[in-house]
Amino acid sequence: MKNLINFLIQYSVVFLFLFLEVISFTMIVKNQEYQKSIFLSSSNSAVSGMYEWSNSVVEFFKLRAANDNLSEENTALKNQIINLENKLSTLEPRTKDSIHFRIPPEMEYQFISAKVINSSTNKLQNYITLNKGTRDGIRPDMGVISDEGVVGIVKTVNDKFAVVIPILNPKIEINCKFKRSNYSGPLDWSGEDYRYANLKDIARHVELALGDTLITSGYTSTFPEGIPVGNIEDFKIKESDAYYNIKVKLAVNFRTLSHVKVINYLNYKEQKDLEKASEEQNN
């Protein structure tokens, strides 16, 4: 008996070791029936609390993907709204003049959402590259806008990418008008500051105020009417001049641009063909 006790004491550590290993092993085997071991698994409140905390940190790094998704979804919803508006406007009884029952042109467009993958703001001629191309239905001459306002016009497209000429490039002029008074003129960029552009051809009799909003005129097929372009930051006129020199603060911050929408004007071809035909007739 004494020997046995001595033996037990001498090897107590080994017994403890075996005991703990047996417990662990039993747990492993028992764990096959998964539900039985909810205790001490990650559904345990302390553990899950901690995972929640850790997740909130990790989530921050996943925001980019979430943004992409949201932007796609946004575009889809906008398209849906336009479709519904189109349907609604065909159903609505028009004013007495029954000739005007065709869908207003500014509603015949769709959005293609795209992501900016390369852009510059500090050169004299800036360009923006988008991650979508002809595969996604983008053609040259389409308008590009962001949620803030007008970005630019698609210049060249290949299968997967598109290059946009933004307002920040003297190669394009965008025709815009005052929301208040409907006077319109071309907007061009002086090449100095990515925040400002100049509006030309506004005659001196037009009443202006600082902060007046500029929107797209809708005279070209590129942009529908009413997309914000910017606000008047400053305007000057010399005694001898017939036109104002207007400094416009652009609505879009080109430095932080990341998601844009390309405007697909559905009647583009028809309008172009008609305009071309009438021009040829004149000649």
Add this chain to the structure above:
Amino acid sequence: MPIVLQNIFRFILLVLFQVLVLNNIQFLGYINPYVYILFILALPVQTPRWFALVLAFALGLTIDAFSNTMGMHAFAAVMVAFLRNGTIKLFTAIEEGNNPTPSFHTFGVSAYVKYVVLLIFVHHATLFLLEAFSFYHFWLLLAKIVLSSFVTVLLVLGIQSLNKK
């Protein structure tokens, strides 16, 4: 800092590091380092053996709770705690009455590296064998054990070399 407090901190830090960072790493599909075992490796040499076993069991269970692997880490950690004293005796000549914390300083570089490599290999081998529960994918299993042990050893030695004392 008192030795007990130091070990409590080490326990918490290693568990957090393991659970929040390393468990999310699946490098190349093989490498899955388990650095938490450093806690057992760094217990003072004269820690009562039964106490080391209990601590290892608790540590293993904590990791298990976070990674939904009931018992596996507990088993491997207890195994390491059991073999620890023998390994220390094998590689070093610590005098009776001394109670150093294992490190490059107290063991000497070569002895400490051997100690770390052997025990980490035992730990990872036990763990991955339990996980696989068979020798079916033997070479894959071996690759996982060796590669993960290697990375863990690097991490452990790295952490230890940051310790000045």
